[in-house]
Every structure is written in C-alpha cells, then in structure tokens.
Amino acid sequence: MARAVHLFFRFLDILLALLLAGMAIMVFVNVVMRYAMNSGIAVSDELSRFAFVWLTFIGAVVAHHHHQHMGMETLVARFGRRGRTVLMGLSDLLILGCAGVLTVGTWKQLPINASMSAPVTGLSMAWVYGIGLFTGIGIIVITAERLFRLLTGRITEAEVAAFGGDHDDILPDGSTRGHME
Incomplete structure (x- = not known):
C-alpha cells in the first residue's frame, strides 16, 4: 500500500511539473508572438489559466501530504x-x-x-x-x-x-x- 501511495504522489509531482512547464511555454510563446508579430494564440491564454487552477489545487494535496502547509x-x-x-x-x-x-x-x-x-x-x-x-x-x-x-x-x-x-x-x-x- 505504501508503494502505491508513493507512486501516486510521484505521478502527481510529475503532473505538476508538466503543468508548470506547459503553462510557462504557452505564456512565453504568446508574449514573444505579441511582441514580434503583434498577434497571439487565444487558446494558450485560456489553457494556461486552466493549468494554473489545476496546478494550485493538485499542489495543495501534494503539499498537505508532505506537511508543507503553513x-x-x-x-x-x-x-x-x-x-x-x-x-x-x-x-x-x-x-x-x-x-x-x-x-x-x-x-x-x-x-x-x-x-x-x-x-x-x-x-x-x-x-x-x-x-x-x-x-x-x-x-x-x-x-x-x-x-x-x-x-x-x-x-x-x-x-x-x-x-x-x-x-x-x-x-x-x-x-x-x-x-x-
């Protein structure tokens, strides 16, 4: 059971890293496109906001598991x-x-x-x-x-x-x- 719990939280750690990386890439690409080409990708704005919500809520569970809350x-x-x-x-x-x-x-x-x-x-x-x-x-x-x-x-x-x-x-x-x- 302890191994399954460890693997689950390892999966959540990886998911959090992917969400953060995806969010950073989408925002960065949009900033560059707006600056260089005077346009952007509307989908990336919306998806990066959604990724931030998921990052926050999943991160709360992980932080609670590791006793890292204030x-x-x-x-x-x-x-x-x-x-x-x-x-x-x-x-x-x-x-x-x-x-x-x-x-x-x-x-x-x-x-x-x-x-x-x-x-x-x-x-x-x-x-x-x-x-x-x-x-x-x-x-x-x-x-x-x-x-x-x-x-x-x-x-x-x-x-x-x-x-x-x-x-x-x-x-x-x-x-x-x-x-x-």
Whole structure:
C-alpha cells in the first residue's frame, strides 16, 4: 500500500511539473508572438489559466501530504508531546471540516459548471473547477488517515516534532533527537 501511495504522489509531482512547464511555454510563446508579430494564440491564454487552477489545487494535496502547509509553529512549539498531539487532533478536525465544505460545495456547483463552456476552447467548465473534488477528497483522505493514526497512538515522534516546527531535529531514519518534553 505504501508503494502505491508513493507512486501516486510521484505521478502527481510529475503532473505538476508538466503543468508548470506547459503553462510557462504557452505564456512565453504568446508574449514573444505579441511582441514580434503583434498577434497571439487565444487558446494558450485560456489553457494556461486552466493549468494554473489545476496546478494550485493538485499542489495543495501534494503539499498537505508532505506537511508543507503553513502552521502556527511558534505557538505549538511551546507545548510538549501531549499538547502537540491535542493541537494536531484539533487541527486535523478543522482541516476535515474545511475540506468537507470544499468537496460538498464543488459537488453542488458541478452541474452549473458543466452547463457552461470556456469561451475559446469550448471545454466544459466542469473540467476546470471540478478539480476541487480531487482536492477536497484528497485532503480528507490524507487527514483522516493521520487522525486515525493519532487516535490509535501510531503517530510517529518525527510527525509530532515536525508539527511543532522541530524540522531540524528529525534524523534521516525518521526519529528525533529527543528535544521534546
């Protein structure tokens, strides 16, 4: 299972790189064409905007998986292990709530978006904004798994330390240097 998860997130990393490269190429070509030939490719403007939306929403799932989102480490660092685990649980519950709102809202909005088409490509807008379903469900699954491990006592010391901002204290094997109280 861990290998499948690793491969999935590796695929997402590659997809993000391709989206970013495609977006940069489309914008660059359009800038050069507008400057040199006084014209541009309308499709590339629209597709680069869509790529940016997908890049942002897929990137949110990847960042959440790698624990790279912003946190209140200054406050959390003041607590010992027990306080950090309580705060981690509360944080996970809030994340589940917000991701649930995103998922339900996207689901309710999907029929409206499906009935609209992009002005240049004619692509259904459900393809653009439907990515919110992937993001919401992805964050729910990642957070629910972490919350389950927290509640069953399977959370690692390295995760608790990282939650408190002790990134420097994590050793290559995933253990910590033992600075937590």
